[in-house]
Amino acid sequence: MSDINENKVNFSPPNPEDEAAKVIALEDWTNDRIKLLGWRPFIGTLAMNLELIPVVDHRCPTASTDGKRIFFNPHFLNDLTKQERLTILAHEIWHCGMSHFTREHGRIEDHTMWNHAIDHEVNSLLEDDGFKIPSHAILYRPHKGKSAEQVFELIKNGEIEMRGQCLDEHGNSAPGEDSEPGNDGTDGWSTVEVDGEGGITAKVDSDFRPRRSDDVWKDWKNKMMAAAQQCKDKGTDMGVYQSHIDDLFNSKMPWKEILRQFLTPMFDSTRKWLPPNRRHVYKKVYLPSLRKEKQLNIVIAIDTSGSTTGDIVKTFVSEVFAILNSFGGYQLRLIQCDMNIAEDVIFDMDNPFIPDDFKLKGGGGTDFHPVFDLLAKDYEPPEVLLYLTDGYGSAPNKKPHYPVIWGVIEGGVKPAEWGQSIDIDLGD
Numbered sequence: 001m002s003d004i005n006e007n008k009v010n011f012s013p014p015n016p017e018d019e020a021a022k023v024i025a026l027e028d029w030t031n032d033r034i035k036l037l038g039w040r041p042f043i044g045t046l047a048m049n050l051e052l053i054p055v056v057d058h059r060c061p062t063a064s065t066d067g068k069r070i071f072f073n074p075h076f077l078n079d080l081t082k083q084e085r086l087t088i089l090a091h092e093i094w095h096c097g098m099s100h101f102t103r104e105h106g107r108i109e110d111h112t113m114w115n116h117a118i119d120h121e122v123n124s125l126l127e128d129d130g131f132k133i134p135s136h137a138i139l140y141r142p143h144k145g146k147s148a149e150q151v152f153e154l155i156k157n158g159e160i161e162m163r164g165q166c167l168d169e170h171g172n173s174a175p176g177e178d179s180e181p182g183n184d185g186t187d188g189w190s191t192v193e194v195d196g197e198g199g200i201t202a203k204v205d206s207d208f209r210p211r212r213s214d215d216v217w218k219d220w221k222n223k224m225m226a227a228a229q230q231c232k233d234k235g236t237d238m239g240v241y242q243s244h245i246d247d248l249f250n251s252k253m254p255w256k257e258i259l260r261q262f263l264t265p266m267f268d269s270t271r272k273w274l275p276p277n278r279r280h281v282y283k284k285v286y287l288p289s290l291r292k293e294k295q296l297n298i299v300i301a302i303d304t305s306g307s308t309t310g311d312i313v314k315t316f317v318s319e320v321f322a323i324l325n326s327f328g329g330y331q332l333r334l335i336q337c338d339m340n341i342a343e344d345v346i347f348d349m350d351n352p353f354i355p356d357d358f359k360l361k362g363g364g365g366t367d368f369h370p371v372f373d374l375l376a377k378d379y380e381p382p383e384v385l386l387y388l389t390d391g392y393g394s395a396p397n398k399k400p401h402y403p404v405i406w407g408v409i410e411g412g413v414k415p416a417e418w419g420q421s422i423d424i425d426l427g428d
Helices: 016-039 041-047 074-078 082-097 108-128 148-156 215-231 239-250 255-269 276-284 310-326 368-376
Strands: 009-012 051-054 063-067 070-071 193-196 200-203 270-275 288-292 297-303 330-339 341-347 384-389 402-409 422-425
Touching: 016 041, 016 074, 016 082, 041 082, 041 215, 063 082, 070 074, 070 082, 082 108, 082 215, 108 148, 108 239, 148 297, 193 288, 255 310, 255 384, 255 402, 255 422, 297 310, 310 330, 330 368, 341 368, 368 384
Parallel strands: 009 200, 051 070, 297 330, 297 384, 384 402, 402 422
Antiparallel strands: 063 070, 193 200, 270 288, 330 341
16 A cells, blocks of 8 residues: 555545536536437447436546446546547446446456456457547457456466556455555546645545446346347347347346246235334334235146156246245145146145155146146136146147246247246256
8 A cells, every 4th residue: 555545534525626527527428328329329229228427536536337327537537538438438338238247256356357357358349349449448459359257267367467457447346455545646537636745635426326236237138138129120230249139139047037037026916015113113224014915826837747857846846935935935836737637735834845855746648738627616816827847738728817837848848829938947
């Protein structure tokens, strides 16, 4: 740590000059975003998903994103050319689109190396698309086209010497790593001031409130796919981004994640938020009470013909039960059927599903009718029926009055035109 940081650091809010710079920079970047819509429609469309927030804060001397907002230092931005401003904007968007902050998993201790690897990946892509990359930016041209993971390994193994500067702030710094104002020996583009005696004043902006979460990054896949579809409908050439978009559309989301996305919305109808829980008020913590309006009725049907194995069933049922337990525990009805109903049993918190105790029953041909006939006799229909099968069998022509999700095992087919399907692969 430099001598400059041995002095006490004082903190202050942005001054009038900073506030004036914010207005200018925000107007410039807003116009740049509109320009991107015409010049690079795909990136411009994605840019509209991010709120632009100018801040003068020592924690953000350049720019950073939390997946919903781009925070940027107006003094930094105002020092750039128009072409470089466009590059920084696109740079932030691709960090989100490439899920760089979730891909860092397992590399936190090598955070600086990962920062260089992801900046290389973005800058390589943008240069090929005609963006102007600043001369000081990180770009290992002999390795253009390599992924961030590949470049990271090359850096870690000593095959690439780290050089250049990151165009933005990536957060998640290791403790003590450039975390104190003045550590880099600069004024951080007017976010840190040093007086004649070495005293430090760091700017802290109340508008700088990044909130990162895994859910935000996951949602970017949907944003990317929607933007690509819009461009496709308008006949826009995706150029150098086409291979990345193809990978996106061809990528297979793990079936467990898809299943959770199907089931989670159903819990909204079973719970009701009430006034704050009085037990926590004395601590000045206002937590809303939660009341279960009704018990969620989930039914899993298992096609027990020879093509369905016990391992697949155990994994599938265990995953559903884990999802239910994460919401407080609900009743789970498990029906085994080949040509006829072989077993019909209820599992709940008092009688949990135990994978090691499970045994398949049946093993003949496949007929889906008996399960639907059985459920038709119930007074209330299920909230959802999850049917695990290879799909080769006779299914009703008429869609039931409740949601049906076909869990189609690898090599199988969806057995009916109605209902939704999830491809089940034990490798996920």
